[in-house]
Amino acid sequence: MTDTLPDIEVRGQRRREPAEPFPERPEPVVFEGQHAELDPNIGQELDPCADPATALDWNADAAAAEAKREFERRAADMGDDGLYTREWHAYVYQNASGHMYLGPVSYGPPMGGMVTPNTSGMTPDNLIGSVHNHPGGSMNPSGSDWQGFDGLHSWVSAYAGTARADQMRLYIIARDVNDPNSQMSIHVFDKDSNRNSDSPAEDVNPDGQPCP
Template sequence: MSDVTTVEGITVVGQRRVASGLGFPIRPSGGGGGGGGGGGEEENTLPDDPNWGQPELLVQDPCASPASALAWNADAAAAKTTRDIEAFATSNFPSEQGINDREYGAALWEMPDGSIIAGAVRASEFTFFEAAQILREDQNARVSVELDWSPPSPGAVHWGTIHTHNMDAFLPSGNSYSDGDQGVLTYSQNLREAQKPGAGSQASLYVVARKPGSYEALGPTKIVHYDQRNRDDAISGQEGSEVNPEAQTCP
Protein backbone atom coordinates (compact mmCIF):
# COMPACT_ATOMS: atom_id res chain seq x y z
CA MET A 1 0.00 0.00 0.00
CA SER A 2 1.52 3.27 -1.14
CA ASP A 3 1.79 6.48 0.88
CA VAL A 4 1.81 8.63 -2.27
CA THR A 5 -0.84 10.22 -4.46
CA THR A 6 -0.24 11.08 -8.12
CA VAL A 7 -2.14 14.03 -9.56
CA GLU A 8 -1.52 14.86 -13.24
CA GLY A 9 2.02 13.54 -13.10
CA ILE A 10 2.83 15.12 -9.73
CA THR A 11 3.73 12.80 -6.88
CA VAL A 12 2.32 13.95 -3.55
CA VAL A 13 3.41 12.59 -0.18
CA GLY A 14 1.93 14.04 2.99
CA GLN A 15 1.40 17.79 3.26
CA ARG A 16 4.57 18.94 1.52
CA ARG A 17 5.17 21.40 -1.27
CA VAL A 18 5.79 19.37 -4.41
CA ALA A 19 6.80 21.97 -7.01
CA SER A 20 7.71 25.60 -7.38
CA GLY A 21 4.66 27.73 -8.08
CA LEU A 22 2.31 25.43 -6.19
CA GLY A 23 1.02 25.74 -2.67
CA PHE A 24 0.63 22.86 -0.26
CA PRO A 25 -1.64 19.88 -1.01
CA ILE A 26 -5.18 20.03 0.35
CA ARG A 27 -7.85 17.37 0.74
CA PRO A 28 -11.02 17.54 -1.39
CA SER A 29 -12.99 18.59 1.70
CA GLY A 30 -10.71 21.60 2.08
CA GLY A 31 -8.88 20.11 5.06
CA GLY A 32 -5.12 20.05 5.42
CA GLY A 33 -4.53 23.44 6.92
CA GLY A 34 -4.61 25.63 3.81
CA GLY A 35 -1.64 27.92 3.53
CA GLY A 36 -1.50 27.54 -0.24
CA GLY A 37 -3.02 30.87 -1.16
CA GLY A 38 -6.03 29.32 -2.87
CA GLY A 39 -6.03 32.09 -5.44
CA GLY A 40 -7.23 34.63 -2.90
CA GLU A 41 -6.00 36.46 0.15
CA GLU A 42 -6.93 34.89 3.47
CA GLU A 43 -6.84 36.33 6.94
CA ASN A 44 -3.26 36.86 8.15
CA THR A 45 -1.94 36.12 4.63
CA LEU A 46 0.25 38.90 3.25
CA PRO A 47 1.58 39.47 -0.27
CA ASP A 48 5.13 38.77 0.90
CA ASP A 49 4.09 35.38 2.33
CA PRO A 50 5.87 32.68 0.24
CA ASN A 51 2.52 30.91 -0.28
CA TRP A 52 0.53 33.95 -1.30
CA GLY A 53 -0.99 33.70 -4.76
CA GLN A 54 0.19 30.11 -5.28
CA PRO A 55 -2.61 27.72 -6.28
CA GLU A 56 -3.31 24.93 -3.84
CA LEU A 57 -2.87 21.36 -5.09
CA LEU A 58 -6.14 19.46 -4.66
CA VAL A 59 -5.34 15.77 -4.14
CA GLN A 60 -7.29 12.58 -3.80
CA ASP A 61 -8.33 12.24 -0.18
CA PRO A 62 -5.19 10.93 1.59
CA CYS A 63 -7.28 10.05 4.62
CA ALA A 64 -9.07 7.32 2.65
CA SER A 65 -5.96 5.10 2.78
CA PRO A 66 -4.20 4.11 6.02
CA ALA A 67 -0.79 4.41 4.34
CA SER A 68 -1.29 7.86 2.84
CA ALA A 69 -3.09 9.00 6.00
CA LEU A 70 -0.01 8.07 8.00
CA ALA A 71 2.23 10.43 6.02
CA TRP A 72 -0.47 13.12 6.16
CA ASN A 73 -0.76 12.77 9.93
CA ALA A 74 3.02 12.73 10.38
CA ASP A 75 3.35 16.11 8.68
CA ALA A 76 0.51 17.44 10.83
CA ALA A 77 2.35 16.19 13.91
CA ALA A 78 5.52 17.95 12.73
CA ALA A 79 3.60 21.21 12.31
CA LYS A 80 1.99 20.91 15.75
CA THR A 81 5.26 19.91 17.41
CA THR A 82 6.97 22.90 15.82
CA ARG A 83 4.44 25.19 17.49
CA ASP A 84 4.90 23.31 20.77
CA ILE A 85 8.68 23.68 20.51
CA GLU A 86 8.38 27.42 19.87
CA ALA A 87 6.11 27.78 22.91
CA PHE A 88 8.53 25.68 24.99
CA ALA A 89 11.44 27.90 23.91
CA THR A 90 9.57 31.09 24.79
CA SER A 91 8.52 29.71 28.16
CA ASN A 92 11.87 28.24 29.22
CA PHE A 93 14.32 30.70 27.65
CA PRO A 94 12.41 34.00 27.40
CA SER A 95 15.53 36.10 26.85
CA GLU A 96 16.53 34.16 23.72
CA GLN A 97 15.27 34.34 20.12
CA GLY A 98 13.25 31.16 20.34
CA ILE A 99 14.45 28.30 18.13
CA ASN A 100 17.08 30.52 16.54
CA ASP A 101 19.29 30.49 19.64
CA ARG A 102 19.21 26.89 20.82
CA GLU A 103 18.53 23.41 19.43
CA TYR A 104 15.23 21.76 20.39
CA GLY A 105 13.84 18.39 19.45
CA ALA A 106 11.46 15.52 20.07
CA ALA A 107 10.88 11.96 18.91
CA LEU A 108 7.70 11.20 16.94
CA TRP A 109 5.56 8.12 17.48
CA GLU A 110 2.89 6.27 15.51
CA MET A 111 -0.08 5.34 17.70
CA PRO A 112 -2.32 2.27 17.22
CA ASP A 113 -5.09 4.46 15.73
CA GLY A 114 -2.77 5.79 12.99
CA SER A 115 -2.18 9.18 14.57
CA ILE A 116 1.33 10.54 15.12
CA ILE A 117 2.30 12.30 18.34
CA ALA A 118 5.49 13.75 19.77
CA GLY A 119 7.29 12.71 22.88
CA ALA A 120 8.75 15.18 25.36
CA VAL A 121 10.42 18.30 23.95
CA ARG A 122 14.06 18.64 24.92
CA ALA A 123 16.48 21.57 24.59
CA SER A 124 20.23 21.56 24.07
CA GLU A 125 22.42 22.49 27.02
CA PHE A 126 24.23 25.15 25.00
CA THR A 127 23.08 27.89 22.65
CA PHE A 128 24.34 27.85 19.07
CA PHE A 129 26.80 30.63 19.97
CA GLU A 130 28.14 28.65 22.94
CA ALA A 131 28.32 25.52 20.81
CA ALA A 132 30.46 27.34 18.25
CA GLN A 133 32.88 28.32 21.00
CA ILE A 134 33.08 24.72 22.23
CA LEU A 135 33.71 23.37 18.72
CA ARG A 136 36.50 25.89 18.17
CA GLU A 137 38.24 24.49 21.21
CA ASP A 138 37.44 20.83 20.55
CA GLN A 139 36.71 19.75 16.97
CA ASN A 140 35.65 16.32 18.23
CA ALA A 141 32.93 17.72 20.46
CA ARG A 142 29.31 16.96 19.56
CA VAL A 143 26.90 19.69 20.63
CA SER A 144 23.24 18.89 20.04
CA VAL A 145 19.95 18.19 21.77
CA GLU A 146 19.61 14.86 23.57
CA LEU A 147 16.22 13.46 22.56
CA ASP A 148 13.88 11.52 24.82
CA TRP A 149 13.40 8.15 23.09
CA SER A 150 10.84 6.83 25.58
CA PRO A 151 7.56 5.68 23.96
CA PRO A 152 4.69 7.89 25.16
CA SER A 153 2.39 4.91 25.77
CA PRO A 154 2.09 1.15 25.20
CA GLY A 155 1.63 0.27 21.54
CA ALA A 156 3.49 3.32 20.26
CA VAL A 157 5.82 2.63 17.32
CA HIS A 158 8.68 4.97 16.53
CA TRP A 159 8.12 7.19 13.48
CA GLY A 160 11.02 9.64 13.45
CA THR A 161 12.34 12.87 14.92
CA ILE A 162 12.02 16.63 14.66
CA HIS A 163 14.64 19.15 15.72
CA THR A 164 15.61 22.76 15.13
CA HIS A 165 18.59 24.47 13.54
CA ASN A 166 19.69 28.08 13.52
CA MET A 167 18.49 30.47 10.82
CA ASP A 168 18.53 29.29 7.19
CA ALA A 169 20.05 25.88 8.04
CA PHE A 170 17.55 23.42 6.58
CA LEU A 171 19.85 20.54 5.62
CA PRO A 172 20.46 17.65 8.03
CA SER A 173 24.05 17.40 9.24
CA GLY A 174 26.21 14.44 8.29
CA ASN A 175 28.09 13.32 5.19
CA SER A 176 27.24 9.64 5.63
CA TYR A 177 24.40 7.52 6.99
CA SER A 178 26.22 7.19 10.32
CA ASP A 179 27.11 10.84 10.89
CA GLY A 180 25.19 13.69 12.56
CA ASP A 181 21.50 14.04 11.73
CA GLN A 182 21.90 11.38 9.06
CA GLY A 183 23.00 9.01 11.80
CA VAL A 184 19.88 9.90 13.81
CA LEU A 185 17.72 9.05 10.77
CA THR A 186 19.51 5.69 10.47
CA TYR A 187 18.81 5.01 14.15
CA SER A 188 15.14 5.92 13.60
CA GLN A 189 14.95 3.54 10.62
CA ASN A 190 16.46 0.69 12.63
CA LEU A 191 14.20 1.34 15.61
CA ARG A 192 11.07 1.51 13.46
CA GLU A 193 12.08 -1.64 11.57
CA ALA A 194 12.54 -3.49 14.85
CA GLN A 195 9.13 -2.38 16.11
CA LYS A 196 7.27 -2.69 12.78
CA PRO A 197 9.11 -5.02 10.38
CA GLY A 198 9.08 -3.81 6.79
CA ALA A 199 8.36 -0.19 7.73
CA GLY A 200 11.84 1.03 8.61
CA SER A 201 12.26 3.08 5.44
CA GLN A 202 9.24 5.21 6.42
CA ALA A 203 11.17 6.75 9.32
CA SER A 204 11.35 10.51 8.92
CA LEU A 205 13.51 13.38 10.05
CA TYR A 206 12.12 16.94 10.17
CA VAL A 207 14.44 19.93 10.33
CA VAL A 208 12.97 23.24 11.51
CA ALA A 209 14.57 26.68 11.29
CA ARG A 210 13.70 30.32 10.73
CA LYS A 211 13.97 31.74 7.23
CA PRO A 212 16.20 34.78 6.75
CA GLY A 213 14.38 38.00 7.51
CA SER A 214 15.12 41.68 7.71
CA TYR A 215 17.86 43.23 9.79
CA GLU A 216 15.37 43.87 12.56
CA ALA A 217 13.52 40.55 12.58
CA LEU A 218 13.82 36.88 11.69
CA GLY A 219 11.80 35.39 8.87
CA PRO A 220 8.99 32.83 9.34
CA THR A 221 9.53 29.28 10.54
CA LYS A 222 10.01 26.58 7.91
CA ILE A 223 9.73 22.78 8.32
CA VAL A 224 11.62 20.47 5.93
CA HIS A 225 11.16 16.69 5.62
CA TYR A 226 13.70 13.93 4.96
CA ASP A 227 13.46 10.15 4.72
CA GLN A 228 15.11 7.33 2.75
CA ARG A 229 13.87 8.78 -0.54
CA ASN A 230 15.82 12.04 -0.31
CA ARG A 231 18.59 11.52 2.22
CA ASP A 232 21.25 11.01 -0.47
CA ASP A 233 20.10 14.24 -2.12
CA ALA A 234 20.48 15.96 1.25
CA ILE A 235 24.07 14.74 1.56
CA SER A 236 24.65 16.29 -1.87
CA GLY A 237 23.28 19.59 -0.61
CA GLN A 238 19.71 19.41 -1.93
CA GLU A 239 17.07 20.63 0.49
CA GLY A 240 14.06 18.42 1.21
CA SER A 241 10.35 19.14 0.81
CA GLU A 242 8.77 21.97 2.80
CA VAL A 243 5.91 20.92 5.09
CA ASN A 244 2.74 22.97 5.45
CA PRO A 245 3.16 24.83 8.78
CA GLU A 246 -0.64 24.75 9.18
CA ALA A 247 -0.96 21.02 8.39
CA GLN A 248 -3.97 19.30 9.96
CA THR A 249 -4.58 15.65 10.87
CA CYS A 250 -7.08 13.37 9.19
CA PRO A 251 -10.53 13.59 10.84
Protein backbone atom coordinates in the same frame (compact mmCIF):
# COMPACT_ATOMS: atom_id res chain seq x y z
CA MET B 1 0.31 13.68 -31.16
CA THR B 2 -0.43 15.21 -27.78
CA ASP B 3 2.28 15.20 -25.15
CA THR B 4 1.19 14.12 -21.70
CA LEU B 5 2.81 15.43 -18.59
CA PRO B 6 3.94 12.90 -15.99
CA ASP B 7 1.88 12.66 -12.84
CA ILE B 8 3.35 14.53 -9.90
CA GLU B 9 3.00 12.60 -6.68
CA VAL B 10 1.74 14.74 -3.82
CA ARG B 11 2.75 13.37 -0.45
CA GLY B 12 1.63 14.75 2.87
CA GLN B 13 1.18 18.45 3.48
CA ARG B 14 4.19 19.50 1.41
CA ARG B 15 5.15 21.75 -1.47
CA ARG B 16 8.21 21.57 -3.71
CA GLU B 17 8.54 25.31 -4.44
CA PRO B 18 8.10 28.28 -2.06
CA ALA B 19 5.61 29.94 -4.41
CA GLU B 20 3.33 26.89 -4.52
CA PRO B 21 0.31 26.58 -2.21
CA PHE B 22 0.34 23.78 0.33
CA PRO B 23 -1.92 20.80 -0.48
CA GLU B 24 -5.42 20.88 1.01
CA ARG B 25 -7.93 18.14 1.62
CA PRO B 26 -10.83 18.26 -0.88
CA GLU B 27 -14.31 19.15 0.24
CA PRO B 28 -16.58 16.11 0.78
CA VAL B 29 -18.63 15.11 -2.27
CA VAL B 30 -22.36 15.50 -1.55
CA PHE B 31 -24.93 14.22 -4.03
CA GLU B 32 -28.47 15.61 -3.89
CA GLY B 33 -31.68 15.39 -5.89
CA GLN B 34 -31.53 13.14 -8.93
CA HIS B 35 -27.91 12.27 -8.16
CA ALA B 36 -28.55 11.23 -4.56
CA GLU B 37 -28.23 7.55 -5.45
CA LEU B 38 -24.62 7.94 -6.63
CA ASP B 39 -21.84 6.32 -4.68
CA PRO B 40 -20.76 8.79 -1.94
CA ASN B 41 -17.25 7.39 -2.17
CA ILE B 42 -16.79 8.87 -5.65
CA GLY B 43 -13.90 11.32 -5.53
CA GLN B 44 -12.67 10.15 -2.15
CA GLU B 45 -9.54 8.72 -3.77
CA LEU B 46 -8.36 12.36 -3.90
CA ASP B 47 -8.61 12.70 -0.13
CA PRO B 48 -5.26 11.80 1.50
CA CYS B 49 -7.10 10.82 4.66
CA ALA B 50 -9.19 8.20 2.82
CA ASP B 51 -6.24 5.80 2.42
CA PRO B 52 -4.03 4.70 5.35
CA ALA B 53 -0.97 4.83 3.08
CA THR B 54 -1.39 8.51 2.21
CA ALA B 55 -2.83 9.39 5.62
CA LEU B 56 0.48 8.37 7.20
CA ASP B 57 2.40 11.17 5.48
CA TRP B 58 -0.44 13.63 6.05
CA ASN B 59 -0.56 12.92 9.78
CA ALA B 60 3.22 12.74 10.21
CA ASP B 61 3.52 16.18 8.62
CA ALA B 62 0.79 17.46 10.94
CA ALA B 63 2.76 16.14 13.93
CA ALA B 64 5.87 17.96 12.71
CA ALA B 65 3.84 21.17 12.44
CA GLU B 66 2.59 20.61 15.99
CA ALA B 67 6.19 20.15 17.14
CA LYS B 68 7.22 23.47 15.59
CA ARG B 69 4.38 25.26 17.34
CA GLU B 70 5.24 23.60 20.64
CA PHE B 71 8.95 24.43 20.29
CA GLU B 72 8.04 28.06 19.60
CA ARG B 73 5.65 28.21 22.56
CA ARG B 74 8.25 26.86 24.96
CA ALA B 75 10.99 29.05 23.51
CA ALA B 76 8.81 32.11 24.13
CA ASP B 77 8.23 30.99 27.74
CA MET B 78 12.01 30.82 28.19
CA GLY B 79 12.60 34.24 26.63
CA ASP B 80 14.46 32.84 23.63
CA ASP B 81 14.71 34.54 20.26
CA GLY B 82 12.26 32.15 18.63
CA LEU B 83 14.01 28.97 17.49
CA TYR B 84 17.29 30.80 16.86
CA THR B 85 18.61 30.49 20.43
CA ARG B 86 18.86 26.75 21.02
CA GLU B 87 18.10 23.36 19.52
CA TRP B 88 14.78 21.63 20.28
CA HIS B 89 13.84 18.01 19.62
CA ALA B 90 10.90 15.61 19.82
CA TYR B 91 10.14 12.18 18.43
CA VAL B 92 6.92 11.44 16.55
CA TYR B 93 5.08 8.28 17.59
CA GLN B 94 2.05 6.39 16.27
CA ASN B 95 -0.20 4.33 18.53
CA ALA B 96 -2.01 1.10 17.64
CA SER B 97 -5.09 2.98 16.38
CA GLY B 98 -2.96 5.04 13.98
CA HIS B 99 -3.03 8.30 15.94
CA MET B 100 0.26 10.23 15.89
CA TYR B 101 1.58 12.14 18.84
CA LEU B 102 4.74 13.83 20.07
CA GLY B 103 7.05 12.33 22.63
CA PRO B 104 8.72 14.44 25.35
CA VAL B 105 10.26 17.69 24.12
CA SER B 106 13.91 18.27 24.94
CA TYR B 107 16.19 21.26 24.41
CA GLY B 108 19.85 22.14 24.47
CA PRO B 109 21.87 25.01 25.95
CA PRO B 110 21.73 28.53 24.47
CA MET B 111 23.88 28.83 21.35
CA GLY B 112 25.07 25.28 21.95
CA GLY B 113 23.91 23.69 18.69
CA MET B 114 23.11 20.38 20.34
CA VAL B 115 20.32 18.58 22.16
CA THR B 116 19.98 15.18 23.86
CA PRO B 117 16.79 13.49 22.58
CA ASN B 118 14.39 11.99 25.12
CA THR B 119 13.61 8.40 24.08
CA SER B 120 11.03 7.76 26.82
CA GLY B 121 8.25 5.55 25.48
CA MET B 122 10.05 4.68 22.24
CA THR B 123 9.55 1.21 20.75
CA PRO B 124 10.29 -0.21 17.27
CA ASP B 125 6.54 -0.43 16.70
CA ASN B 126 5.59 3.17 17.47
CA LEU B 127 8.47 5.29 16.15
CA ILE B 128 7.57 7.34 13.05
CA GLY B 129 10.29 9.95 13.08
CA SER B 130 11.88 12.93 14.75
CA VAL B 131 11.69 16.72 14.59
CA HIS B 132 14.42 19.18 15.53
CA ASN B 133 15.55 22.67 14.58
CA HIS B 134 18.83 24.06 13.31
CA PRO B 135 19.07 27.47 15.03
CA GLY B 136 21.50 28.93 12.52
CA GLY B 137 22.33 26.12 10.15
CA SER B 138 21.26 24.22 7.07
CA MET B 139 17.72 23.27 6.08
CA ASN B 140 19.08 19.78 5.34
CA PRO B 141 20.14 17.11 7.85
CA SER B 142 23.74 17.14 9.00
CA GLY B 143 25.98 14.10 8.83
CA SER B 144 25.23 13.32 12.46
CA ASP B 145 21.49 13.72 11.79
CA TRP B 146 21.68 11.09 9.06
CA GLN B 147 23.81 8.86 11.27
CA GLY B 148 21.17 8.98 13.99
CA PHE B 149 18.38 8.37 11.50
CA ASP B 150 20.17 5.39 9.97
CA GLY B 151 20.77 3.89 13.40
CA LEU B 152 17.10 4.12 14.33
CA HIS B 153 16.07 2.81 10.90
CA SER B 154 18.25 -0.27 11.39
CA TRP B 155 16.87 -0.78 14.90
CA VAL B 156 13.23 -0.56 13.79
CA SER B 157 13.93 -2.75 10.78
CA ALA B 158 15.52 -5.46 12.94
CA TYR B 159 12.62 -5.64 15.39
CA ALA B 160 9.55 -4.47 13.45
CA GLY B 161 10.46 -5.13 9.82
CA THR B 162 11.84 -3.12 6.93
CA ALA B 163 8.41 -1.94 5.77
CA ARG B 164 7.79 -0.39 9.19
CA ALA B 165 11.24 1.19 9.26
CA ASP B 166 10.72 2.70 5.81
CA GLN B 167 7.80 4.72 7.18
CA MET B 168 10.20 6.78 9.28
CA ARG B 169 10.60 10.51 8.63
CA LEU B 170 13.22 13.08 9.61
CA TYR B 171 12.01 16.68 9.98
CA ILE B 172 14.32 19.69 10.14
CA ILE B 173 13.14 23.17 11.13
CA ALA B 174 15.44 25.88 9.78
CA ARG B 175 15.63 29.03 7.67
CA ASP B 176 17.32 29.56 4.33
CA VAL B 177 20.66 31.08 5.33
CA ASN B 178 21.03 32.39 1.77
CA ASP B 179 17.88 34.50 2.13
CA PRO B 180 18.02 37.10 4.95
CA ASN B 181 14.23 37.50 4.78
CA SER B 182 13.42 33.81 5.17
CA GLN B 183 11.57 32.40 8.16
CA MET B 184 11.89 29.11 10.00
CA SER B 185 10.19 26.38 7.94
CA ILE B 186 9.80 22.61 8.18
CA HIS B 187 11.55 20.23 5.79
CA VAL B 188 11.04 16.49 5.51
CA PHE B 189 13.34 13.62 4.60
CA ASP B 190 13.22 9.83 4.51
CA LYS B 191 15.54 6.96 3.63
CA ASP B 192 15.22 7.70 -0.10
CA SER B 193 16.00 11.41 0.14
CA ASN B 194 18.97 12.85 -1.72
CA ARG B 195 21.64 13.31 0.93
CA ASN B 196 23.51 15.96 -1.01
CA SER B 197 23.65 18.94 1.33
CA ASP B 198 22.73 21.25 -1.56
CA SER B 199 19.63 19.35 -2.66
CA PRO B 200 16.32 21.17 -2.09
CA ALA B 201 13.98 19.78 0.54
CA GLU B 202 10.19 19.54 0.52
CA ASP B 203 8.53 22.26 2.57
CA VAL B 204 5.87 21.17 5.12
CA ASN B 205 2.81 23.28 5.95
CA PRO B 206 3.49 24.83 9.41
CA ASP B 207 -0.27 25.07 9.94
CA GLY B 208 -0.84 21.43 9.00
CA GLN B 209 -3.62 19.56 10.79
CA PRO B 210 -4.14 15.78 11.16
CA CYS B 211 -6.90 13.75 9.57
CA PRO B 212 -10.15 13.92 11.56
